[in-house]
Every structure is written in structure tokens, then in C-alpha cells.
Amino acid sequence: MSRQSAQAVIALFDSAQALMDAIPKVRATYHGRLEAYTPYPVHGIEKALGIGKSWVGWIVLGMGLLGLCAGFGLQTWVFTTEYPLVFGGKPVFGWPAFIPVTFETTVLLSAFGAVFGMLLVANRYPHLSHPLLSTKAMKSITRDRFALVCEAEKDREIDEDACREVLSAAGGQDLEVVYESAEIGTGELLSPKGVTLGLLICVIAGFGMKEIIIRFPALPPMNNMDEVFRQDAQDPSAFFADGFGMRQPVAGTVARGFMPAVFETAEEADGVLANPMRMTMASLEHGKVLYDQHCMVCHGALGTGEKMMPAYGGVPANLHSQRLREVGDGHLYHVITHGKNTMAGYGKDIAPAERWDLVNYLRALQRSQDATDDDLRLARTVAANSHTESHHD
Ligand code: HEC
Structure with a gap:
């Protein structure tokens, strides 16, 4: 191949309206992957680009259902099979009591689904960078310009000349072509170097925390049990009127295993x-x-x-x-x-x-x-x- 194949062709626009006007013109002749980059959210742009609804919602639903079944199932198993305890004479399968925990596990796994679904699936982590981020165009986009980009896909290259032509025809300026592959600079987190670095950070943080706790004992992690007011059995008390720390049992107290004789005569x-x-x-x-x-x-x-x-x-x-x-x-x-x-x-x-x-x-x-x-x-x-x-x- 005489020259490197293009990975993306970027065209800049001066206003959101110019960008919105250009999108249908480009889509009329170009049918590859088309992305828009804007300094702020532009209303209706997903629809213009033909982007469907994100399916992170389905991940959240799936994870939520998993949390629901896991939470309810775990409690059912524990209370009916593994450790059946009777509480206040209620049946061991007391499902209303399972609701709070089930609710919590449902919300927990839904939240995990939302966060990790967004990061791993929608944002394609652990890919940390993207070739577009180092372009001149991206610097303009973070201020006041709007970009429309024809991007190559994994198994579909783009025709650089055709893209240039269709973007200029739609009013795009300052055309920039990116040749770097989107695969370059990705997956650093999972490389041997990245994993080693991660483990090293964990070990240093762990031993560091141990050292800090040993060196600064004045900072116990939780001191509320040290500082609680305590009355020892034989100590005097400034609190009670009679000055004794120990209290008499309440009048009428009955000792365990003792039956008071309440009858005067046989x-x-x-x-x-x-x-x-x-x-x-x-x-x-x-x-x-x-x-x-x-x-x-x-x-x-x-x-x-x-x-x-x-x-x-x-x-x-x-x-x-x-x-x-x-x-x-x-x-x-x-x-x-x-x-x-x-x-x-x-x-x-x-x-x-x-x-x-x-x-x-x-x-x-x-x-x-x-x-x-x-x-x-x-x-x-x-x-x-x-x-x-x-x-x-
Ligand atoms: C030291 C002698 C003595 C001993 C020991 C003794 N009792 Fe008596 N008991 C008496 C006398 C005297 C009476 C009659 C009291 C009266 O009503 O004047 C009596 C009366 C009774 C009565 C009848 C109560 C009533 O309502 O009239 C019963 C029942 C009785 N004794 C059971 C027992 C039992 C049980 C024991 C063993 C734990 C026992 N006694 C030990 C001397 C004794």
C-alpha cells in the first residue's frame, strides 16, 4: 500500500446549528461510522446521527434482577435450610423480612451494572486513550468549535478522499486526517507493566497504612468505645444522689428461679x-x-x-x-x-x-x-x- 490508510477524517464547524445542518448532508452519501464532538451537549444530535438508545439500561436491568434473585435466594436458603431459626414464633420462610436486604442487593448490583456497564462497555475501558484526543481539532472542540468525524471501524476502512469531499461539501473547515490506529495506546491497564504497577501500589498502600497506624497511635481508627462514660461496680458515683455506683434492684424485682411468697396464711x-x-x-x-x-x-x-x-x-x-x-x-x-x-x-x-x-x-x-x-x-x-x-x- 502506497500510503497509510486513514483512521479518521475530522471537519470543524463554527456553530452547533452549522453542525446540525451538515449531518443530514453527510449521511446522505456517507454510510460509515459518523461521530460528532461538541463542547456542550447539543439537543437532538443523537437522533440526527442515527444513534439508538444506549443499552446500559439493559445491563442495569439484568444486574438488578440478578441482585434481586441473589438477595432473596440467599436469605431463603439461609433461613429455611442452612440455619433455620424461629423468630418470635414466625415461620422460617418469613419473606416480608427479606425485603430490606433484597432491596439493598438489587440497588447495589444495579449501581454496579450502571457504573461498570458505562466504563467497560460504553466507554470501552480499559482503553485509556484514543488517537483523536491528540489532534489539533480536539483542542478546538474543548473551547468553541464543533466537529464531525468519519471514523474507521474494526473491519471497515474509510475512503479518505471521499470523506474529505463529503465533509467539505457539507461546510466543514480545517480538515484533519488521523492515520494512527485506534488500537494503538490501548489496554495499558491490562499489560504486564500495568498489572505490576497496580499490585505494587496495593502493597505499598497496605504496608504504608499499617506503618501509619503503628507510628501514630494517637489516631486510633475508632475511639468512641474508649471515651464512653463507664461506672465500675465498687466505685463511688458523683451522679447518683446516694453516692454509690451500684444500684439497688427496682422495688418488686423477683430473682430468677425464686417464687415470692405472697400469701399470709396457708x-x-x-x-x-x-x-x-x-x-x-x-x-x-x-x-x-x-x-x-x-x-x-x-x-x-x-x-x-x-x-x-x-x-x-x-x-x-x-x-x-x-x-x-x-x-x-x-x-x-x-x-x-x-x-x-x-x-x-x-x-x-x-x-x-x-x-x-x-x-x-x-x-x-x-x-x-x-x-x-x-x-x-x-x-x-x-x-x-x-x-x-x-x-x-
Ligand atoms: C418439731 C416437730 C415438727 C416437725 C419436725 C414437723 N412438724 Fe408439722 N407440725 C408440728 C406441729 C406441732 C403441728 C401442729 C401445729 C398446730 O396447728 O398447732 C404440725 C402441723 C403440720 C401440718 C398441718 C397444718 C395444718 O394446716 O393444720 C402439716 C401439713 C405439717 N405439720 C407438715 C409437716 C411437714 C411436711 C414437715 C416436714 C418438713 C413437718 N410438718 C415437720 C410439728 C412438727
């Missing part, structure tokens, strides 16, 4: 204070141990009130009286806790749950001395079963 507790302890074998067995330890000396092994210590002057109650058979569990619990008349209370010695075991045992004891025919039949079956079981042992 009669008051009767029928109101409910027995929380199921009458299991374990409860009865423990109740018997407690009874034998604490109560038997006065009330006798069977609860008949036959005291084992004759020297004791009191008259222990017969626990099989009609009245004591008919009182509620709450009544018995109250007597064990606070005592009654000459009998002392056992609230300090026996824990609440154990007192209920004792109540259960008292019930069993009462029934043992006042059994129905059914009870006897049941007892016989149980005894027979335990007899056969003992053979197995």
Missing part, C-alpha cells in the same frame, strides 16, 4: 398456689427422703402424728385428718414454707421445688392410708410387675 394459699411439680416417681422418691429427714421425727413414719421424741412437748398434726386430706396443695406448701402455730417453717432449709416434692409425697402418704379398691388393684399390678422385673435382674 388458708390464703389453698387452691390459689398451684403445684408445678408433676407427681412422678422421681418426685415422690425425693419427697420421701425429705420427709424422713425433716418431718418423720414429729409426724411419724406414716404421718399419723406419732412423735418419735417423747420429750417434745408439741402435738404434731395427724396428716390423715379429713381436713388435711381436703386442703389444696398450696395449703401444704405454705405450711412447709412458713410453718403453722407451734410448727416452725422449712422455707430456709428446703428449696421451693423440693417443697413441692414433699407435697407430692404427703399426698401419696395420705392415699396409702385411705386407699380405694382401685388403688389396691393398681398396687397389686405394680407389685406383680416389679416382682417379674426383679427376676430379670
Whole structure:
């Protein structure tokens, strides 16, 4: 080839109107890639140049849908499959709760789509320069002139003479031809040199930041937790009127695992204070141990009130009286806790749950001395079963 093939032919115009008038004239005979460069946006120019709508919008839509599905899908998987936790009795697939995060991921990926779509697709990054940028014409365009450019495309060269002719005919001045290929000076960012430089910058920035934090400890990255007002347990306080740092619990505070005794008398507790302890074998067995330890000396092994210590002057109650058979569990619990008349209370010695075991045992004891025919039949079956079981042992 005798001379270099032209990559672009540039013609300048003095006004936006002159440029707009020239575009249809050029397009009538030239059908290659035509670009206009102006110092400010000119209305209607895309339409005149026949440029369609940008498809960055479709990238944004695609990325937005991806963010929507990813956000919703991730939460669905985590909450239904990977780590199903029940919050406040709600179903694990509580989709309304997923909306805020789903919204955020949708917006995030849409924004990424818009920014990177524009940079990579529309602005053709990582191509950093373009041959047109170093032309004389481009300097005029940044001030007050308007350019119309016939540009070569990858697989389509331009006819320099024909372009010159059609641009001058349309009123273009100061024609300039660019021979440099648009491929030259591109892709620097991804070259080995560019990548090496990028990595080097990252490493220097990382170690530099570490050095800065070590050398200037007066500048902690976040100091709001150091400076917060703190009251230590045994320290005096200038804030509270009594001068103590530690506070009393609020009036009426109930300790964990402790049931306050709100009843004055056993009669008051009767029928109101409910027995929380199921009458299991374990409860009865423990109740018997407690009874034998604490109560038997006065009330006798069977609860008949036959005291084992004759020297004791009191008259222990017969626990099989009609009245004591008919009182509620709450009544018995109250007597064990606070005592009654000459009998002392056992609230300090026996824990609440154990007192209920004792109540259960008292019930069993009462029934043992006042059994129905059914009870006897049941007892016989149980005894027979335990007899056969003992053979197995
Ligand atoms: C030091 C002897 C003594 C011991 C030990 C004792 N009690 Fe009593 N208990 C009495 C006397 C005396 C009475 C009768 C009080 C009265 O009403 O005057 C009584 C009454 C009772 C009553 C009847 C309350 C009512 O409403 O009339 C129950 C129930 C009772 N005792 C359960 C127990 C239990 C359970 C224990 C073991 C934790 C126990 N007692 C340990 C002396 C004792």
C-alpha cells in the first residue's frame, strides 16, 4: 500500500446549528461510522446521527434482577435450610423480612451494572486513550468549535478522499486526517507493566497504612468505645444522689428461679398456689427422703402424728385428718414454707421445688392410708410387675 490508510477524517464547524445542518448532508452519501464532538451537549444530535438508545439500561436491568434473585435466594436458603431459626414464633420462610436486604442487593448490583456497564462497555475501558484526543481539532472542540468525524471501524476502512469531499461539501473547515490506529495506546491497564504497577501500589498502600497506624497511635481508627462514660461496680458515683455506683434492684424485682411468697396464711394459699411439680416417681422418691429427714421425727413414719421424741412437748398434726386430706396443695406448701402455730417453717432449709416434692409425697402418704379398691388393684399390678422385673435382674 502506497500510503497509510486513514483512521479518521475530522471537519470543524463554527456553530452547533452549522453542525446540525451538515449531518443530514453527510449521511446522505456517507454510510460509515459518523461521530460528532461538541463542547456542550447539543439537543437532538443523537437522533440526527442515527444513534439508538444506549443499552446500559439493559445491563442495569439484568444486574438488578440478578441482585434481586441473589438477595432473596440467599436469605431463603439461609433461613429455611442452612440455619433455620424461629423468630418470635414466625415461620422460617418469613419473606416480608427479606425485603430490606433484597432491596439493598438489587440497588447495589444495579449501581454496579450502571457504573461498570458505562466504563467497560460504553466507554470501552480499559482503553485509556484514543488517537483523536491528540489532534489539533480536539483542542478546538474543548473551547468553541464543533466537529464531525468519519471514523474507521474494526473491519471497515474509510475512503479518505471521499470523506474529505463529503465533509467539505457539507461546510466543514480545517480538515484533519488521523492515520494512527485506534488500537494503538490501548489496554495499558491490562499489560504486564500495568498489572505490576497496580499490585505494587496495593502493597505499598497496605504496608504504608499499617506503618501509619503503628507510628501514630494517637489516631486510633475508632475511639468512641474508649471515651464512653463507664461506672465500675465498687466505685463511688458523683451522679447518683446516694453516692454509690451500684444500684439497688427496682422495688418488686423477683430473682430468677425464686417464687415470692405472697400469701399470709396457708388458708390464703389453698387452691390459689398451684403445684408445678408433676407427681412422678422421681418426685415422690425425693419427697420421701425429705420427709424422713425433716418431718418423720414429729409426724411419724406414716404421718399419723406419732412423735418419735417423747420429750417434745408439741402435738404434731395427724396428716390423715379429713381436713388435711381436703386442703389444696398450696395449703401444704405454705405450711412447709412458713410453718403453722407451734410448727416452725422449712422455707430456709428446703428449696421451693423440693417443697413441692414433699407435697407430692404427703399426698401419696395420705392415699396409702385411705386407699380405694382401685388403688389396691393398681398396687397389686405394680407389685406383680416389679416382682417379674426383679427376676430379670
Ligand atoms: C418439731 C416437730 C415438727 C416437725 C419436725 C414437723 N412438724 Fe408439722 N407440725 C408440728 C406441729 C406441732 C403441728 C401442729 C401445729 C398446730 O396447728 O398447732 C404440725 C402441723 C403440720 C401440718 C398441718 C397444718 C395444718 O394446716 O393444720 C402439716 C401439713 C405439717 N405439720 C407438715 C409437716 C411437714 C411436711 C414437715 C416436714 C418438713 C413437718 N410438718 C415437720 C410439728 C412438727
